Each structure stands twice: as structure tokens, then as C-alpha cells.
Amino acid sequence: TxxxxxxxxxxxxxxxxxxxxxxxxxxxxxxxxxxxxxxxxxxxxxxxxxxxxxxxxxxxxxxxxxxxxxxxxxxxxxxxxxxxxxxxxxxxxxxxxxxxxxTDGAGLVRDLRVNNGVTLAGARVLVLGAGGAVRGILEPLLKEAPAEVVIANRTLARAEGLRDLFGDTGTVAVSTFEALVGPFDVIINGTSASLQGELPPLPGALVNPATVCYDMMYSQAETAFNAWAQQQGSRLRLDGLGMLVEQAAESFLQWRGMRPDTGPVMALLRPD
Ligand code: NDP
CATH class of the missing domain: 3.40.50.10860 (Leucine Dehydrogenase, chain A, domain 1)
Structure with a gap:
């Protein structure tokens, strides 16, 4: 065959x-x-x-x-x-x-909740960026019933557009980077600033010792966002490799009717 x-x-x-x-x-x-x-x-x-x-x-x-x-x-x-x-x-x-x-959003949520034990229900979540990646994750994220999702973007109108599109599925607010008021339980970087090694202009006090920081970008080296998160004292910093493998598993499930075990594949891609 x-x-x-x-x-x-x-x-x-x-x-x-x-x-x-x-x-x-x-x-x-x-x-x-x-x-x-x-x-x-x-x-x-x-x-x-x-x-x-x-x-x-x-x-x-x-x-x-x-x-x-x-x-x-x-x-x-x-x-x-x-x-x-x-x-x-x-x-x-x-x-x-x-x-x-x-499957991007399901992949992100699964990497946070299943692979890393992060509680999204009742959490105060900050999402940085309002591009294609963020569009894909908002609905699965809101399904986890966070207390609030704040979308911050350089172009505020794009964040407002997403709030209007997804706002009826949960509590969604928007902000500029500069006006953000923390702390947040989970901060997800969905900007492409990381690709240039850049960081949005974030104020202090967004992070407390319990905050989990997630950069959707994946790189062998630590990303600028995760370096910032460590400086700010975040307890757990994750990059987008887990999301990448989990969204793939979710696609595989749709195509083949079975869910692969992602752990060994994650270990294959990041041997350490
Ligand atoms: P888009 O081009 O659609 O959106 C880019 C976003 O980043 C916009 O919100 C834009 O703001 C913002 N941005 C770009 N440059 C800067 C900067 N210098 N400072 C502040 N904000 C900036 O990109 P995508 O949404 O497709 O991708 C975003 C990231 O997500 C990428 O790093 C990509 O690799 C990652 N990704 C990871 C996945 C995974 O499986 N791990 C899956 C999908 C994406 P503005 O609206 O003002 O232009």
C-alpha cells in the first residue's frame, strides 16, 4: 500500500x-x-x-x-x-x-497545563502581541476560564479588534505596553520582536515570583523575552518548542486519529 x-x-x-x-x-x-x-x-x-x-x-x-x-x-x-x-x-x-x-492554541494550552502543570483557570493572563499567532491561541486560552486576559500590542487598534472578536468568550481587556499594570500569573509573548532579539517596552512589576513566562518563539539560545523574565524574577520560563511539538501532535491526531506521545520527541529536539 x-x-x-x-x-x-x-x-x-x-x-x-x-x-x-x-x-x-x-x-x-x-x-x-x-x-x-x-x-x-x-x-x-x-x-x-x-x-x-x-x-x-x-x-x-x-x-x-x-x-x-x-x-x-x-x-x-x-x-x-x-x-x-x-x-x-x-x-x-x-x-x-x-x-x-x-491547532496552535490547543498546543500552547497543552504545553502549559499538561507538560508544565500551569493553572490557567482563574489566572490573570497577559498576552503580548495581536498578530496571527495570537489570533490562533485566544479561543483555546479563553476556554480554560482565566479570570482575565489582557492583550497588549504596539498597535492598540489590532488588540481592540481581537477583544471585539473574542470578548464574548471571556474577560478580555486591552492595553498599550507602557500602561500595563501587573502582576500577572502568566505572560505569553506572541510578538515577533523576539525574532530580532528585541523586547516590547514593558514596565516593571508585571512579574512576581509566581509568574510563568512563555515566549512563543523557539530558539536554541535564551530569547530576549525570557532573559527579561528571569531578571524580573519569574519562577518558570518556557519557549515555543513545546507548543510547536504539541500543535503537531494535535494535527497528527486530526489526520491519523491517534495522539502521539510528545515527551520523547521533545527530548529528541532538545537534548539536555
Ligand atoms: P505577526 O507578524 O502576525 O504579528 C507580529 C506581532 O508582533 C504584532 O502584534 C506586532 O505588533 C508585534 N511586533 C513586531 N515587532 C515588534 C516590536 N519590535 N516591538 C513590539 N511588538 C512587535 O507574527 P505572528 O503572530 O505570526 O508570529 C509571532 C511570533 O509567534 C513569532 O515569533 C513566531 O515565531 C511565533 N509563533 C510560534 C509558534 C509555535 O508553535 N511556537 C506558532 C506560531 C507563531 P503590531 O501589530 O504593532 O505590528
Whole structure:
């Protein structure tokens, strides 16, 4: 029998860890599949996706900069992806319908709650940023019933847009970075400032010794945000590797009907 074909599509795509993660999942579960990288031209995302499925592809992960376009071309959305306006997982149903899901938020929540024992229920949560990544995590985060989620963004109007979109599912407030008043139980950095080694202009006293800080960015070296968090005295600092592996597991579950064990794969990617 032919192996099922999966891929991660993006531009650029060379550095994606998804092939390693899904290949490890397949070995672990004994599922027969191949998982590749697919570079789509910036103006040719839809064509690339259509060709992939026409040639018998079983499922795609979608990464930067195509998550919003993936949402647009999906004919049906899983509930948790509907409002996000961003899709990171695609597959085709028997009748040909392209289904879009967003597993980023479930991955983040699972990494916090299951892998690191962080309580989100009743917590005061600060989310930095209001881009695509934050759109994807808000609904699963609000489902955990935090006491409050404050969204702070450089462009306040984008934070306000997200508050208006998700506000009915929980208590959502917005702020500029400078006007933030702490402390928070959990602080999640969803800005891309980390990619340039930068930090939003955050005031003091956001962190107390019980605060958990999470940088959605993953890097071998400590991120600027997590270095700041340590200076501020945060008890636990996490980066986005756990979220990356957990969102992959959530996609694998959707495609293959089984959830891989993420621990060994996390250890493979970060041996220490
Ligand atoms: P977007 O481009 O959609 O959004 C970027 C956000 O960062 C905006 O809120 C923007 O503010 C803000 N920002 C950018 N530069 C600065 C700066 N210098 N100072 C303050 N704020 C800044 O990016 P994404 O949402 O797609 O990605 C955000 C991060 O999340 C990336 O680091 C990405 O790697 C990570 N990510 C991790 C995942 C994982 O699985 N671990 C999954 C998805 C994303 P403004 O609105 O004012 O422009």
C-alpha cells in the first residue's frame, strides 16, 4: 500500500522542524506516512495547495506567511479555527471539501497545563502581541476560564479588534505596553520582536515570583523575552518548542486519529 503523504507549506520553509517532528510521530505510532517540506511561491499558495491534494496528498500544515490564506481557501473550518481567521492544518474530506483547523492554541494550552502543570483557570493572563499567532491561541486560552486576559500590542487598534472578536468568550481587556499594570500569573509573548532579539517596552512589576513566562518563539539560545523574565524574577520560563511539538501532535491526531506521545520527541529536539 502507498504511504500517505503530508507536508508543511510555507515561504521560507527550509528551517521548519515539522518534518522531523511528524516523522518521529510516525515511527513511534507505526503509522505509514511521509512528511515533506513544500515551498510555495508568495503569489502561488492556492495553486500549491490544490496541486498537493490533486496529486493525492493527505494533509498539510501551514506556516508563515500563509495561515490567513489557508483559512480563506478552506471550505469548512473546525470550530476552534472559525474565529481565528488563521489555519495551520488542512485535509480533504471524502466529498472533496477542504477542511481548515488551527491547532496552535490547543498546543500552547497543552504545553502549559499538561507538560508544565500551569493553572490557567482563574489566572490573570497577559498576552503580548495581536498578530496571527495570537489570533490562533485566544479561543483555546479563553476556554480554560482565566479570570482575565489582557492583550497588549504596539498597535492598540489590532488588540481592540481581537477583544471585539473574542470578548464574548471571556474577560478580555486591552492595553498599550507602557500602561500595563501587573502582576500577572502568566505572560505569553506572541510578538515577533523576539525574532530580532528585541523586547516590547514593558514596565516593571508585571512579574512576581509566581509568574510563568512563555515566549512563543523557539530558539536554541535564551530569547530576549525570557532573559527579561528571569531578571524580573519569574519562577518558570518556557519557549515555543513545546507548543510547536504539541500543535503537531494535535494535527497528527486530526489526520491519523491517534495522539502521539510528545515527551520523547521533545527530548529528541532538545537534548539536555
Ligand atoms: P505577526 O507578524 O502576525 O504579528 C507580529 C506581532 O508582533 C504584532 O502584534 C506586532 O505588533 C508585534 N511586533 C513586531 N515587532 C515588534 C516590536 N519590535 N516591538 C513590539 N511588538 C512587535 O507574527 P505572528 O503572530 O505570526 O508570529 C509571532 C511570533 O509567534 C513569532 O515569533 C513566531 O515565531 C511565533 N509563533 C510560534 C509558534 C509555535 O508553535 N511556537 C506558532 C506560531 C507563531 P503590531 O501589530 O504593532 O505590528
Amino acid at each position: 502507498e504511504q500517505a503523504r503530508y507536508a508543511v507549506v510555507g515561504n521560507p520553509i527550509e528551517h521548519s522542524l515539522s518534518p522531523r517532528i511528524h516523522t518521529a510521530f510516525a515511527e513511534q505510532t507505526g503509522e505509514s506516512l511521509v512528511y515533506e517540506r513544500l515551498l510555495a511561491p508568495l503569489e502561488g499558495f492556492r495553486d500549491s495547495v490544490e496541486r498537493f491534494f490533486a496529486e493525492g496528498g493527505a494533509g498539510l500544515n501551514v506556516t508563515v506567511p500563509f495561515k490567513q490564506q489557508a483559512w480563506e481557501i478552506a471550505g469548512r473550518h473546525e470550530p476552534r479555527a472559525a474565529r481565528a481567521g488563521a489555519v495551520n492544518t488542512l485535509w480533504r474530506e471524502a466529498d472533496g471539501t477542504l477542511v481548515g483547523d488551527n
